[in-house]
Amino acid sequence: MWHFANNLLLHHKDTNSIEEMFDLFCKGVSLYGPFWNHVLDYWKQSLENPNKILFLMYEEIKKKPKIQLKRLAEFLECPFSIEEENSGVVDEILKMCSFENLRNLEVNTNGKFSTGEPYKVFFRRGEIGDWKNYFTIEMIDKLNHIIEEKFQGSGLKFSYV
Numbered sequence: 001m002w003h004f005a006n007n008l009l010l011h012h013k014d015t016n017s018i019e020e021m022f023d024l025f026c027k028g029v030s031l032y033g034p035f036w037n038h039v040l041d042y043w044k045q046s047l048e049n050p051n052k053i054l055f056l057m058y059e060e061i062k063k064k065p066k067i068q069l070k071r072l073a074e075f076l077e078c079p080f081s082i083e084e085e086n087s088g089v090v091d092e093i094l095k096m097c098s099f100e101n102l103r104n105l106e107v108n109t110n111g112k113f114s115t116g117e118p119y120k121v122f123f124r125r126g127e128i129g130d131w132k133n134y135f136t137i138e139m140i141d142k143l144n145h146i147i148e149e150k151f152q153g154s155g156l157k158f159s160y161v
Helices: 002-008 018-026 035-048 058-063 065-075 080-088 089-095 099-103 108-109 137-151
Strands: none
Touching: 002 018, 018 137, 035 137, 058 065, 080 089, 080 137, 108 137
Protein backbone atom coordinates (compact mmCIF):
# COMPACT_ATOMS: atom_id res chain seq x y z
CA MET A 1 0.00 0.00 0.00
CA TRP A 2 2.91 2.34 0.79
CA HIS A 3 4.38 1.92 -2.70
CA PHE A 4 0.99 2.26 -4.33
CA ALA A 5 -0.06 5.36 -2.39
CA ASN A 6 3.24 7.13 -2.86
CA ASN A 7 3.38 6.31 -6.58
CA LEU A 8 -0.10 7.72 -7.07
CA LEU A 9 0.79 10.82 -5.08
CA LEU A 10 4.05 11.64 -6.85
CA HIS A 11 2.80 15.07 -7.82
CA HIS A 12 1.93 15.81 -4.17
CA LYS A 13 4.56 16.79 -1.65
CA ASP A 14 2.88 15.12 1.35
CA THR A 15 3.75 11.46 0.80
CA ASN A 16 3.97 9.22 3.85
CA SER A 17 6.97 7.31 5.12
CA ILE A 18 6.71 3.56 5.30
CA GLU A 19 6.70 3.81 9.09
CA GLU A 20 3.71 6.18 9.03
CA MET A 21 1.78 3.96 6.62
CA PHE A 22 2.64 0.86 8.64
CA ASP A 23 1.35 2.45 11.86
CA LEU A 24 -1.88 3.52 10.16
CA PHE A 25 -2.32 0.01 8.72
CA CYS A 26 -1.76 -1.58 12.14
CA LYS A 27 -4.36 0.76 13.63
CA GLY A 28 -6.86 -0.29 10.97
CA VAL A 29 -6.75 2.94 8.99
CA SER A 30 -7.00 2.30 5.25
CA LEU A 31 -9.13 3.27 2.29
CA TYR A 32 -11.55 0.39 2.86
CA GLY A 33 -11.55 0.20 6.63
CA PRO A 34 -9.53 -2.15 8.81
CA PHE A 35 -7.79 -4.78 6.68
CA TRP A 36 -8.32 -7.38 9.39
CA ASN A 37 -12.11 -6.99 9.46
CA HIS A 38 -12.31 -6.93 5.67
CA VAL A 39 -10.31 -10.17 5.25
CA LEU A 40 -11.92 -11.96 8.17
CA ASP A 41 -15.45 -11.14 6.97
CA TYR A 42 -14.71 -12.58 3.52
CA TRP A 43 -13.01 -15.60 5.07
CA LYS A 44 -16.04 -16.36 7.25
CA GLN A 45 -18.42 -15.83 4.34
CA SER A 46 -16.37 -18.17 2.15
CA LEU A 47 -16.73 -20.88 4.82
CA GLU A 48 -20.47 -20.28 5.22
CA ASN A 49 -21.18 -19.91 1.48
CA PRO A 50 -18.48 -21.87 -0.37
CA ASN A 51 -20.56 -21.95 -3.56
CA LYS A 52 -20.85 -18.15 -3.62
CA ILE A 53 -17.50 -16.89 -2.32
CA LEU A 54 -14.09 -18.23 -3.28
CA PHE A 55 -11.34 -17.08 -0.95
CA LEU A 56 -8.00 -16.86 -2.76
CA MET A 57 -4.67 -15.68 -1.44
CA TYR A 58 -2.03 -14.13 -3.66
CA GLU A 59 0.67 -16.23 -2.00
CA GLU A 60 -1.18 -19.45 -2.81
CA ILE A 61 -1.73 -18.36 -6.40
CA LYS A 62 1.98 -17.59 -6.78
CA LYS A 63 3.10 -20.86 -5.19
CA LYS A 64 0.67 -23.19 -6.98
CA PRO A 65 -0.88 -21.30 -9.88
CA LYS A 66 -2.18 -24.34 -11.75
CA ILE A 67 -4.02 -25.69 -8.70
CA GLN A 68 -5.53 -22.28 -7.93
CA LEU A 69 -6.61 -21.75 -11.54
CA LYS A 70 -8.35 -25.13 -11.52
CA ARG A 71 -10.06 -24.18 -8.23
CA LEU A 72 -11.28 -20.97 -9.83
CA ALA A 73 -12.55 -22.77 -12.92
CA GLU A 74 -14.42 -25.31 -10.78
CA PHE A 75 -15.87 -22.53 -8.63
CA LEU A 76 -17.15 -20.82 -11.77
CA GLU A 77 -18.63 -24.16 -12.83
CA CYS A 78 -16.35 -24.26 -15.87
CA PRO A 79 -13.86 -26.98 -14.95
CA PHE A 80 -11.17 -27.89 -17.45
CA SER A 81 -11.71 -31.08 -19.38
CA ILE A 82 -8.98 -33.71 -19.56
CA GLU A 83 -8.52 -32.75 -23.21
CA GLU A 84 -8.04 -29.07 -22.30
CA GLU A 85 -5.51 -29.94 -19.63
CA ASN A 86 -3.63 -32.33 -21.93
CA SER A 87 -3.56 -29.83 -24.80
CA GLY A 88 -2.03 -27.08 -22.63
CA VAL A 89 -5.05 -24.80 -22.18
CA VAL A 90 -4.37 -24.38 -18.46
CA ASP A 91 -0.72 -23.54 -19.08
CA GLU A 92 -1.66 -21.07 -21.82
CA ILE A 93 -4.13 -19.27 -19.53
CA LEU A 94 -1.48 -19.09 -16.81
CA LYS A 95 0.99 -17.65 -19.32
CA MET A 96 -1.53 -15.06 -20.59
CA CYS A 97 -2.52 -14.05 -17.05
CA SER A 98 1.00 -14.08 -15.65
CA PHE A 99 2.23 -11.04 -13.80
CA GLU A 100 5.04 -10.61 -16.32
CA ASN A 101 2.71 -10.75 -19.32
CA LEU A 102 0.13 -8.37 -17.83
CA ARG A 103 2.80 -5.95 -16.67
CA ASN A 104 4.26 -5.76 -20.18
CA LEU A 105 1.03 -5.19 -22.10
CA GLU A 106 1.11 -1.93 -24.05
CA VAL A 107 -1.88 -0.55 -22.12
CA ASN A 108 -0.13 -1.16 -18.80
CA THR A 109 3.28 0.17 -19.79
CA ASN A 110 2.06 3.37 -21.48
CA GLY A 111 -1.58 3.85 -20.46
CA LYS A 112 -2.73 6.49 -18.01
CA PHE A 113 -5.84 7.34 -16.04
CA SER A 114 -7.74 10.46 -17.04
CA THR A 115 -6.09 12.10 -14.01
CA GLY A 116 -2.62 11.40 -15.45
CA GLU A 117 -1.38 8.61 -13.20
CA PRO A 118 0.16 5.74 -15.16
CA TYR A 119 -1.42 2.26 -15.05
CA LYS A 120 2.01 0.80 -14.34
CA VAL A 121 1.79 1.92 -10.70
CA PHE A 122 -0.40 -1.15 -10.16
CA PHE A 123 2.56 -3.39 -10.97
CA ARG A 124 5.54 -3.80 -8.72
CA ARG A 125 7.63 -6.95 -8.46
CA GLY A 126 4.84 -9.45 -7.92
CA GLU A 127 6.97 -11.47 -5.53
CA ILE A 128 5.99 -12.97 -2.20
CA GLY A 129 7.84 -11.54 0.77
CA ASP A 130 9.25 -8.38 -0.82
CA TRP A 131 7.96 -6.51 2.22
CA LYS A 132 10.92 -7.94 4.17
CA ASN A 133 13.17 -5.58 2.20
CA TYR A 134 11.35 -2.60 3.74
CA PHE A 135 10.24 -3.64 7.23
CA THR A 136 12.37 -3.48 10.34
CA ILE A 137 12.54 -6.42 12.76
CA GLU A 138 10.22 -4.49 15.08
CA MET A 139 7.68 -3.99 12.31
CA ILE A 140 7.77 -7.69 11.44
CA ASP A 141 7.26 -8.68 15.08
CA LYS A 142 4.38 -6.23 15.46
CA LEU A 143 2.68 -7.46 12.29
CA ASN A 144 3.06 -11.11 13.32
CA HIS A 145 1.51 -10.31 16.71
CA ILE A 146 -1.43 -8.46 15.15
CA ILE A 147 -2.09 -11.26 12.64
CA GLU A 148 -2.08 -13.84 15.43
CA GLU A 149 -4.39 -11.72 17.57
CA LYS A 150 -6.86 -10.71 14.85
CA PHE A 151 -7.25 -14.11 13.19
CA GLN A 152 -7.04 -16.25 16.31
CA GLY A 153 -9.59 -19.07 16.25
CA SER A 154 -10.73 -18.31 12.68
CA GLY A 155 -8.74 -21.05 10.98
CA LEU A 156 -7.30 -18.44 8.63
CA LYS A 157 -3.54 -18.75 8.21
CA PHE A 158 -1.33 -16.38 6.31
CA SER A 159 1.75 -17.70 4.54
CA TYR A 160 3.36 -14.45 3.53
CA VAL A 161 7.04 -15.33 3.67
